[in-house]
Amino acid sequence: MARIDPALLERVFDTTEFGPITASEMVSFARSLGEQAACYVEPGPDLRAHPTFCVKFRGRKGFPEDFPAALLGPMSFDAGKDVALGEPIRPGDTVRVASSVHDVYEKTGRSGGMTFVVVRFTMTNQRGEHVATIDNRLMYRT
Amino acid sequence: MTLADVEEGDELPIEELYLSKDAVRAYAAASGIAFARFTDDEGARREGLPGMIAPGNMSMGLLAGRLERWAGVGSLARLGVTFRGIVLPDQTLRLCAAVTQKDEGSGSVEVDVWMESEQGDRLVIGTASVKIA
Numbered sequence: 593m594a595r596i597d598p599a600l601l602e603r604v605f606d607t608t609e610f611g612p613i614t615a616s617e618m619v620s621f622a623r624s625l626g627e628q629a630a631c632y633v634e635p636g637p638d639l640r641a642h643p644t645f646c647v648k649f650r651g652r653k654g655f656p657e658d659f660p661a662a663l664l665g666p667m668s669f670d671a672g673k674d675v676a677l678g679e680p681i682r683p684g685d686t687v688r689v690a691s692s693v694h695d696v697y698e699k700t701g702r703s704g705g706m707t708f709v710v711v712r713f714t715m716t717n718q719r720g721e722h723v724a725t726i727d728n729r730l731m732y733r734t
Numbered sequence: 735m736t737l738a739d740v741e742e743g744d745e746l747p748i749e750e751l752y753l754s755k756d757a758v759r760a761y762a763a764a765s766g767i768a769f770a771r772f773t774d775d776e777g778a779r780r781e782g783l784p785g786m787i788a789p790g791n792m793s794m795g796l797l798a799g800r801l802e803r804w805a806g807v808g809s810l811a812r813l814g815v816t817f818r819g820i821v822l823p824d825q826t827l828r829l830c831a832a833v834t835q836k837d838e839g840s841g842s843v844e845v846d847v848w849m850e851s852e853q854g855d856r857l858v859i860g861t862a863s864v865k866i867a
Contacts, residue, residue: 624761625795631807643810644795648765670790674814
């Protein structure tokens, strides 16, 4: 198990706000995925963001300032993510992204050791409603 | 579709799509990630890649869309994916899914999802939870 101070986990190290979100950027995103559903591509009262629109938001800082750099290799890979969805994003919404390190773990594969760092983005809107929780798994070769 | 129409073991009809370079560029621009690796072959090669690639988040978005075309807008509650291989544009991809669990009480259905190449290589795999009214 990678050695990390447990106090670093789950502590919010960055908060960044995005918005107000425009109908135009929501529609552009949905169209780029080939979406045709009216609620994703036609501006109007029913417009809502595509469910993965939220993954375009990320905090300004990648890691806490006191995160041990020795855990990270020179190059990271996006290994995957988990998205739990809440309230849909609507035009005019503001999205607040709170970043924390959720987990750090190691694996050994055919090509050697890897460290995985899971950075969690907890997203809320201007009403404090949960929009999404995204766990980003970053993989570093060690 | 209602929950009664869904059975564990059901496989969703496979959707095929041709992923063009222009589609990848449009996604990268709309996502604010118009980096060389997602927009031009030469820039991507300078980063050690075989050519421009599709962002992992785009694959995730395509799978999310597949699930919603089956279960309805707003049905997706959770989607988790692992990026297993590079997704290169200018190829036909298959969006696939199968029902693994159905919960009558909550109306929730668990689904395995994956994106594969024409050769059958699973480039992205994952699981999802969808709510069916």
